[in-house]
Amino acid sequence: MQINKKVSPFLLTPGPLTTSLATKKAMLNDVGSWDNDFKLITKEIREKLIQILLETSTQNPSLTSDPYIAVPMQGSGTFSVEAMLGCFVPKNGKALVLSNGAYGMRCFESLKYFNRSAEILNFGDFLPPDPTVLQEKLKQDLFITHVIVIHCETSSGILNPLADLAKVVEKENRSLLIDSMSAFGAIPIDAGRIKFDALVSSANKCIEGVPGFGFVLAKKSVLVKSKNQSHSLSLDLYNQWVYMEKTGQWRFTPPTHTVLAFLEALVQHRTEGGVQGRLSRYSKNKLTLIRGMKKLGFETLLSERWLSPIIVSFLFPDDPKFEFAKFYNLMKDQGFIIYPGKLTIADTFRIGCIGQVNEQIMKKVVLAVENSLKKMKVQSAKPADDFLKEKEKLEKYELINE
Numbered sequence: 149m150q151i152n153k154k155v156s157p158f159l160l161t162p163g164p165l166t167t168s169l170a171t172k173k174a175m176l177n178d179v180g181s182w183d184n185d186f187k188l189i190t191k192e193i194r195e196k197l198i199q200i201l202l203e204t205s206t207q208n209p210s211l212t213s214d215p216y217i218a219v220p221m222q223g224s225g226t227f228s229v230e231a232m233l234g235c236f237v238p239k240n241g242k243a244l245v246l247s248n249g250a251y252g253m254r255c256f257e258s259l260k261y262f263n264r265s266a267e268i269l270n271f272g273d274f275l276p277p278d279p280t281v282l283q284e285k286l287k288q289d290l291f292i293t294h295v296i297v298i299h300c301e302t303s304s305g306i307l308n309p310l311a312d313l314a315k316v317v318e319k320e321n322r323s324l325l326i327d328s329m330s331a332f333g334a335i336p337i338d339a340g341r342i343k344f345d346a347l348v349s350s351a352n353k354c355i356e357g358v359p360g361f362g363f364v365l366a367k368k369s370v371l372v373k374s375k376n377q378s379h380s381l382s383l384d385l386y387n388q389w390v391y392m393e394k395t396g397q398w399r400f401t402p403p404t405h406t407v408l409a410f411l412e413a414l415v416q417h418r419t420e421g422g423v424q425g426r427l428s429r430y431s432k433n434k435l436t437l438i439r440g441m442k443k444l445g446f447e448t449l450l451s452e453r454w455l456s457p458i459i460v461s462f463l464f465p466d467d468p469k470f471e472f473a474k475f476y477n478l479m480k481d482q483g484f485i486i487y488p489g490k491l492t493i494a495d496t497f498r499i500g501c502i503g504q505v506n507e508q509i510m511k512k513v514v515l516a517v518e519n520s521l522k523k524m525k526v527q528s529a530k531p532a533d534d535f536l537k538e539k540e541k542l543e544k545y546e547l548i549n550e
């Protein structure tokens with residue numbers, strides 16, 4: 149298989165995503181994992197990750213008395229999610245997963261896989277978890293010790309109401325663990341106001357590095373308590389932390405090139421204006437994309453208020469001439485890799501707004517979509533009426549509940 153090297157396409161996917169040339173170039177070095185230079189780089193990325201969290205946090209004495217600590221972990225993002233869940237949901241604890249998509253389901257599956265007591269509250273595919281339902285559940289089941297929230301559920305692109313859910317968890321005196329994989333670095337998290345034990349993200353999402361590791365930002369007191377809790381030798385976050393503090397090294401072979409790229413990506417994140425800078429570019433990407441797609445007749449799966457600047461799901465056009473496989477290839481021929489949907493209720497495809505892309509590129513994306521529809525002889529991108537009606541009904545129901 150020969151990868152087309154003439155044009156590197158834009159990855160409009162929520163990771164891996166399009167990275168800058170400088171980030172790619174940073175990988176043209178071989179470094180020893182035991183070497184002092186690499187130890188210093190590891191230290192630096194851990195410090196910079198905490199700076200990103202504090203940059204959007206109001207001051208709170210608890211942030212100094214019991215600080216957040218960054219612990220990187222080898223593997224894709226899911227490895228870090230499992231490291232966090234396995235270490236912080238104790239063997240005698242019980243987790244409640246708030247799910248509205250594939251990544252919530254995955255957390256639940258992971259917990260079951262390593263024999264943690266777990267329950268799922270399922271909110272479907274396109275509505276946010278309801279804080280009132282959460283509150284009732286926590287009042288009723290006193291065995292629940294931990295609540296798991298997905299910050300941006302990347303399977304639909306929904307931005308979940310993290311602050312509202314966190315308020316309930318705090319009020320009911322439970323611990324909160326956050327999968328902020330596709331949000332951290334671009335969606336502000338106020339750690340001075342939102343109380344949580346840990347959050348997890350990875351190198352190849354909003355920081356715009358390349359794949360190879362994830363990281364957990366955890367309260368020091370929570371890390372200290374997590375000794376001997378992990379279900380896994382390699383994913384034992386506690387041991388990774390203790391070893392890293394003692395030796396400066398990763399416990400097993402680190403993805404050295406990925407780490408070099410990540411440091412460069414962190415520098416660019418700062419130069420762009422940190423979380424706010426990134427949020428502003430991604431938001432413009434999203435607006436340009438949605439405006440253009442709506443002109444062509446497309447509809448988003450989510451209603452306006454839940455759309456994230458991370459990734460947007462569009463409903464398939466109702467026109468029978470629309471074929472996703474063909475559409476995908478036509479887009480690829482024009483230099484854009486898009487993403488199929490992951491939903492059960494409706495056929496969708498997704499276009500990411502994150503990575504090294506800007507408004508100009510988003511305009512070209514819309515042009516490429518228009519071209520592709522023409523080539524397929526699709527008359528209108530309007531989705532089927534029945535789904536839209538069904539969705540409207542459900543959303544009305546949700547509003548009554550608010």
Ligand SMILES: *Cc1c(COP(=O)(O)O)cnc(C)c1O
Pocket residue numbers: 162163224225226227229251298300301302327328329330350
């Ligand atoms: C990307 C992502 C993950 C991790 O996926 P990997 O394929 O293992 O990197 C987990 N949760 C969310 C919300 C994500 O967007």
